[in-house]
Amino acid sequence: MTPAFEKLQKHLKQLPGLGYRSSERIALHLLVEKPDRLPALVAALEEAAKSVRRCTRCGNLAEEDLCGICGDERRDHGLVCVVEQVPDLVAIERSGAFRGVYHVLHGKLSPIHGVGPADLNLAALNDRIRGGTVRELILALSNDVEGEATCHYLTEHLPADSGVTATRIGFGLPSGGGVLYADSVTLKSALDGRRTYS
Amino acid sequence: MTPAFEKLQKHLKQLPGLGYRSSERIALHLLVEKPDRLPALVAALEEAAKSVRRCTRCGNLAEEDLCGICGDERRDHGLVCVVEQVPDLVAIERSGAFRGVYHVLHGKLSPIHGVGPADLNLAALNDRIRGGTVRELILALSNDVEGEATCHYLTEHLPADSGVTATRIGFGLPSGGGVLYADSVTLKSALDGRRTYS
Numbered sequence: 001m002t003p004a005f006e007k008l009q010k011h012l013k014q015l016p017g018l019g020y021r022s023s024e025r026i027a028l029h030l031l032v033e034k035p036d037r038l039p040a041l042v043a044a045l046e047e048a049a050k051s052v053r054r055c056t057r058c059g060n061l062a063e064e065d066l067c068g069i070c071g072d073e074r075r076d077h078g079l080v081c082v083v084e085q086v087p088d089l090v091a092i093e094r095s096g097a098f099r100g101v102y103h104v105l106h107g108k109l110s111p112i113h114g115v116g117p118a119d120l121n122l123a124a125l126n127d128r129i130r131g132g133t134v135r136e137l138i139l140a141l142s143n144d145v146e147g148e149a150t151c152h153y154l155t156e157h158l159p160a161d162s163g164v165t166a167t168r169i170g171f172g173l174p175s176g177g178g179v180l181y182a183d184s185v186t187l188k189s190a191l192d193g194r195r196t197y198s
Numbered sequence: 199m200t201p202a203f204e205k206l207q208k209h210l211k212q213l214p215g216l217g218y219r220s221s222e223r224i225a226l227h228l229l230v231e232k233p234d235r236l237p238a239l240v241a242a243l244e245e246a247a248k249s250v251r252r253c254t255r256c257g258n259l260a261e262e263d264l265c266g267i268c269g270d271e272r273r274d275h276g277l278v279c280v281v282e283q284v285p286d287l288v289a290i291e292r293s294g295a296f297r298g299v300y301h302v303l304h305g306k307l308s309p310i311h312g313v314g315p316a317d318l319n320l321a322a323l324n325d326r327i328r329g330g331t332v333r334e335l336i337l338a339l340s341n342d343v344e345g346e347a348t349c350h351y352l353t354e355h356l357p358a359d360s361g362v363t364a365t366r367i368g369f370g371l372p373s374g375g376g377v378l379y380a381d382s383v384t385l386k387s388a389l390d391g392r393r394t395y396s
Binding site: 010031 | 199200201205212214215216225226227228229236237242243245248249
């Protein structure tokens, strides 16, 4: 195809979930099938890039100082779910299972990748804890070594007199998953996380 | 999420192959994970929209008057493969099985959808045939009623003295496909298209 077409395809291919074929298909769609959609997409990209920023309280996406969740008075602001990334927050929101608020760390501790406490959104979390409204921190971090290290760091650095409880989300078999198909780490988590059955 | 985020997601979801989850993932990628990729993508989209147009000879994507294929002197310009859309051309090019040139109709005849001969890229095809270099038209149109009608129209309207042969690509079992799994229309095409086996 043409150089500009190939350049566009290259940029599309860098997006998550898009490969050679799907990026080619989207480029053809925007240039041949529905060229009227291209300016609208460009405008939406530019508008989002200009107006979307981080919530100053929790690190979620926002267009004002506070995101829609931090600004919602009907949510429980004493219950703070700590997640690694915004997509984790989106996944929990989609489940509809949580009515508290969030704190996005924008990463997890990883000495191997050079990510230390200073690289995470921890100062804002400390401010929130010192503010006194936080009652419980639900650590919804990954079930891996780095997630574990981050949980450990967070609980170690909780001020002793803050009165904040730290909990960690449950690990085990996913919904619909059988023991036969679970990997050994999941099975270990599931056994460690067993509860009295009544 | 925020209004600008949702608007961007809505525009991404209109692209072929992207659904709710994949468009959300791409929007988060461009706004949170790799915000530096967004301006580059916008620039590539704008550049492609500005510089990509139709080849005046065959209707393929081009940045000059002629596309890369029409401008390639090493290809056989007497052998013209007629396709419905640019993606069909891309698929045939990818197969590496064809060294002639193309003609893109940008559609097929469909009275039900109000597509008549005037809506197809036929004037340029007639110019090429009258030009005298065309030896064979390979009709690589769909194996359906509309593709059939378009083939019929094209062969009916070939000037009797042009000396151009019209052929149609073969239909039948796809590579790796068994008789058991083929639908009845494919099996009918395969039986109709049988050849002497030697």
